[in-house]
Amino acid sequence: MATSQNPYMLKSILINTGFYCGFIILNLTIFITSPLLYLILRTTKKHSSGQAVRRIIWIYGRMWIILVSFFIKIKIDTKKSENYPRPSIILVNHQSFFDAFCMGALPIFDIVFLVRSWPFRIPFYGHYMRQAKYINSENMSCEEFVCEAQKKLNQGISILIFPEGTRSKNGQLGRFYSGAFKLAMESKHPIVPVCIDGTGQFLPKGKLLVTANSISIKTLSTIDPVEFEKFGQRAHIELRKAAKILFEKELEQSSLHYKPTLYTQTYSPRETQ
Amino acid sequence: MTNDEIIERTNTAIAEEFELNMNDLVPSASFKDDLGLDSLDAVDMVIVLEQEFGIKIGKDPKILRIRQLCDLHSYVIDKKNAFLN
Numbered sequence: 001m002a003t004s005q006n007p008y009m010l011k012s013i014l015i016n017t018g019f020y021c022g023f024i025i026l027n028l029t030i031f032i033t034s035p036l037l038y039l040i041l042r043t044t045k046k047h048s049s050g051q052a053v054r055r056i057i058w059i060y061g062r063m064w065i066i067l068v069s070f071f072i073k074i075k076i077d078t079k080k081s082e083n084y085p086r087p088s089i090i091l092v093n094h095q096s097f098f099d100a101f102c103m104g105a106l107p108i109f110d111i112v113f114l115v116r117s118w119p120f121r122i123p124f125y126g127h128y129m130r131q132a133k134y135i136n137s138e139n140m141s142c143e144e145f146v147c148e149a150q151k152k153l154n155q156g157i158s159i160l161i162f163p164e165g166t167r168s169k170n171g172q173l174g175r176f177y178s179g180a181f182k183l184a185m186e187s188k189h190p191i192v193p194v195c196i197d198g199t200g201q202f203l204p205k206g207k208l209l210v211t212a213n214s215i216s217i218k219t220l221s222t223i224d225p226v227e228f229e230k231f232g233q234r235a236h237i238e239l240r241k242a243a244k245i246l247f248e249k250e251l252e253q254s255s256l257h258y259k260p261t262l263y264t265q266t267y268s269p270r271e272t273q
Numbered sequence: 274m275t276n277d278e279i280i281e282r283t284n285t286a287i288a289e290e291f292e293l294n295m296n297d298l299v300p301s302a303s304f305k306d307d308l309g310l311d312s313l314d315a316v317d318m319v320i321v322l323e324q325e326f327g328i329k330i331g332k333d334p335k336i337l338r339i340r341q342l343c344d345l346h347s348y349v350i351d352k353k354n355a356f357l358n
Contacts, residue, residue, distance in 0.1 A: 141312055142312055142313045142316060145313075175291060175292040175309075177311065177313060177314070178313045178314065178316070178317050179313045182313065182316070233320050234320060234324070236317075237290070237317055237320065237321075
């Protein structure tokens with residue numbers, strides 16, 4: 001048993017060492033270069049302060065994807081920039097801490113994330129998130145959230161929401177909360193669903209070590225909330241159900257979903273006993 | 274419709290709408306802590322109950338104060354009875 005585990009353990013050590021060394025270098029690089037990048041974007045691209053920081057975060061995400069692609073396979077099908085109505089409400093299913101990094105795969109950068117309060121307390125990240133004008137949804141009422149998000153949409157900034165509200169513990173798609181759909185019905189801005197798969201196995205919730213699992217990031221068909229106006233006061237509920245079905249179908253078809261790898265099978269408790 | 278039927282229909286409607294397990298819908302369940310429902314869900318709950326029972330709840334301040342499932346049951350029973358009378 002021990003001999004059969006050794007290749008996988010060695011692979012795990014190599015992947016984690018390589019990935020986290022690269023991750024530290026990436027963070028240091030962004031930390032050192034971001035002031036210069038900020039000045040360049042402000043002067044040459046005429047970005048606003050928040051826009052410049054959002055672009056830096058997006059570049060950071062892109063670099064993270066390049067880093068990860070050295071260790072695992074990443075399948076990206078996020079279409080072209082023209083396929084994203086701007087502004088839009090981008091919905092992403094949530095499996096892992098690294099899902100936010102995967103947004104570097106999108107062809108657009110001017111996106112504000114809706115996040116809970118704890119990520120704002122992460123050193124380094126929290127500062128950038130505040131500068132990028134991310135929305136802290138903790139303890140916000142429905143009216144406050146819609147009002148705040150509408151302001152961003154009116155400025156031409158897209159909003160990114162994880163409709164499950166939290167990371168999935170078991171890889172299954174969780175319940176979708178209504179906030180994003182209420183916003184879509186009130187603002188009439190289109191919904192762009194982005195389905196991520198594999199990140200939950202790459203770095204599961206509550207774990208620190210990454211595993212050699214593939215990741216896929218795919219942009220699904222845009223949903224126009226106007227088509228749901230016919231449902232009256234149930235419009236946002238029907239919109240929510242339609243969006244969830246899209247994600248469910250995509251995850252069902254995904255070759256990555258719920259299939260344990262050889263590595264995870266080898267380390268299952270039953271086999272190690 | 275008996276009170277038990279109202280309770281069962283309320284639970285079924287909530288379970289279907291918010292993808293909850295029927296076993297979790299005990300009378301003492303707190304909407305926030307036990308069922309994970311937030312303030313946005315309260316809006317949906319009103320719509321669902323109005324459609325399920327054909328009653329008018331709207332922005333009734335009483336429903337905004339409800340924290341537990343048993344209180345919601347009592348509220349719906351009162352509303353339904355008031356509607357019938």
